[in-house]
Amino acid sequence: MLAPARLLAVALVATLALTGCAASDSSGDGGGGGGGGDGEGKASSATTRTVTTDYGKVKVPTEPKRVVVLNHALAGYLYDLDVPVRATLPEDADGKGEFSPYWAKEAKEDGTTFLPWSVDGFDLEAILALEPDLIVGGGIGFPLFQAEKVYDDLSDIAPTVLVGKELGDWRAQFSFLATDVFDKGDVYDEHVAAYDKRITEVKDAIEPPPGPVSFLAFTGDGTAYGLVENVGLPAEFKKVGIEPAPVFANGGFKVYGQGGDMFELSTEKAGQTITQPSVFVMGFNADTTDVATLKENPVYGALPAFKSGHAYDLPYWVLRGDYDESMALLDIIEKEFS
Template sequence: MLLRSRNPLVPVIAALLGASVLLTGCSSSEKPADTQAAETAEATERTVTTEQGEVTVPAVPERVVVLNYALAGYLYDLDVPVVGTTSEDFDHEAGFSEMWGDGPKKNDTEFITWGMDGFDLEAILELEPDLIVAGGMGLPGGLASKGYDQLSQIAPTVIVNKDLTTWQEQFEFIADDLFGRADDYADRLKAYEDRVAEVKAAIDVPASPASVLTITSDGTPYLLFEDTGLPQELEALGFTAAPLVEEHGLEPYNPGGDMATLSTEQVGQLLADVPTLFITGFNTDTTDVATLAKQPVWAGTKAFSDDHAYDLPYWTVRGDYDKALALLDIIEEQFS
């Protein structure tokens, strides 16, 4: 025997639901299978425009290899899982930057052997990356561009263009273009700019203009181009960069580089009257102002004779976000 509902609305609601199901099933707005698949792919993948063309990468990568030590900090800042990276310099002992916090330990990051001939491709392959981030400035960038086809066979490979010379440009490309995290970059940029304003207001800038030099272990000096990197970081704090590269038509020691080799004669000529000099080591703390002051060629410059030559750590030459913040602390301490 059939039981009838005592609520007269129940048959009406049931009929409406049935009609709704039929209409939904027959609706011409239902998306074709290939459209649904495309939307799913769009949600799990991103397309990044690079100098090598468009590269399809995972939207949320799980195993990333970074083939330039100078770029790895950005990924740790964004909490991206870095399973492998290169050492800071191939002929120095490998070690993780203390500014990376517990990122390397949390991700079991391994060091990948590299040298003048390129990267250890077998080691990269064994790490099973789903994304390779490479490029940037210096030798690692050149090696990555040269080996791009081989790297791309292992995993989608994004080359950070060497023309992105500031940490701001590099970080923005990685955060926004590569990972779609523009807000994270904007937050960090604001924190940095707030700190710049704070330090600038607290320091007394010595005589300008200023030049920045990095010295190798054999004493060879390299002048940093005034329109890139560290000189620009100092300009933001009120230090005017001496336009030596522009005035003397100096060429980079390596094509596309950001520094020029100086001879002993050029040190005596080009730097003789520069009021302020900043001295760093080359890839490690190879020298300091006190050591250079014992050499006549340096002692005879205005900056050294007026005690306006200052030491900076080697890692300030090509800083990232964390190093840029650390540099502000150093400048504040030196000139407050």
């Protein structure tokens, strides 16, 4: 948390920034402010627009130049939209940071850097030092929880848009950012059309594994989580004809954490629950395990999918994939089951 003197400095910066925005709005659109609903002439010259979020209305620049993204999982959308990213977070709190292979080229061209990040929260002074003109945060899980805690402090630094927890998959997140925040709905439409076309191609090309299927994600300490079958990754598998089993719906589990897409499984419970003909295995935030390793555990090795050879490895990044990762997942499915 910032010291009191630092908070005063933040407030001063924010006040000056808002004054500048107000002056720009006044000179550009006759004092009507930003937003897309002010009429043809005003909208064409506006320097800001108003975005409605779960946390209130936010006036954002129409052409931001120094965007800070407080969730590695959201950064790819901005590169797809050709929005410059000044900095983002490492994928793991306390991690060194590595660009996704799907946007590494764009990140290097933008000069994107990694901000320090810990389980205790964001480094607000490091964010302030970058002088962002827009902050984008939120998304699924821990980054949203942290951003909500310091939303007012972030908003004192720059206009801050959080992707709310109800936007639980890549389509919802991408649509919100493209259409509402950056006014590039046409780019989103083009990407979705390409994805839907690829879905049809893959569905026609594969022979699905024996179903229904279940999904397991493992943290570095070996804790297992099942994936809720009607959201996120399992829902994407269903689109290509790989049917998720109603493990969560029938098991009396509680959703874990802030994400709404996982539930914790003890080893004993996993042995009783993951009895489906096929199972997909992945790490959480890293490739923490694989089918071969799990098969050596007597509980997992005894499961039907492991005994029959229908347990499949997935890379960790598919768990909460963005658009580019979801497209790459379709390639993996096609290669595995064609």
